[in-house]
Amino acid sequence: MPTVPVRTAVWRGWRKRCPQCGQGTLYTGWARPVNRCGVCGLVYERNQGDTWFFTIMGDRLAIGVMIGLLYFGVHRSRPVVFLGAFAAAVAFVILTAPNRWGVGTALHYLARVHLDDADDPTRPTDAAGSLTSGTDGPSSRE
Numbered sequence: 001m002p003t004v005p006v007r008t009a010v011w012r013g014w015r016k017r018c019p020q021c022g023q024g025t026l027y028t029g030w031a032r033p034v035n036r037c038g039v040c041g042l043v044y045e046r047n048q049g050d051t052w053f054f055t056i057m058g059d060r061l062a063i064g065v066m067i068g069l070l071y072f073g074v075h076r077s078r079p080v081v082f083l084g085a086f087a088a089a090v091a092f093v094i095l096t097a098p099n100r101w102g103v104g105t106a107l108h109y110l111a112r113v114h115l116d117d118a119d120d121p122t123r124p125t126d127a128a129g130s131l132t133s134g135t136d137g138p139s140s141r142e
């Protein structure tokens, strides 16, 4: 399996594309998640909640900027700047949510590839869930 560079996988995630092939979509519509890539067959999230850590961290970074504005007292010294920056941060949090979640999916994918778990085939699978290339399955890697 060719290794996808970190930067490429993250960029694909930001664009809401499959981190492995860059062709399939992560969502239908604005942010309705898809279970697997329609092109390469990668299952994005093997167990519900697998991408939780990466998704939460992506959300917290934007919220941290808002807390930083309050902490450094921007609201007292420059109220207009504060309101503009706060509104921009809220808009950023809302409008880029699917993109940040896609980055979370890409980071989860990279962690799976890096950990090389024998029970977690990140290779493409067919509709029945069998590997389409490479080994016969996890049991052959012992």
Ligand SMILES: [Zn+2]
Binding pocket: 018, 019, 020, 021, 022, 023, 024, 037, 038, 039, 040, 041, 042
């Ligand atoms: Zn794919």
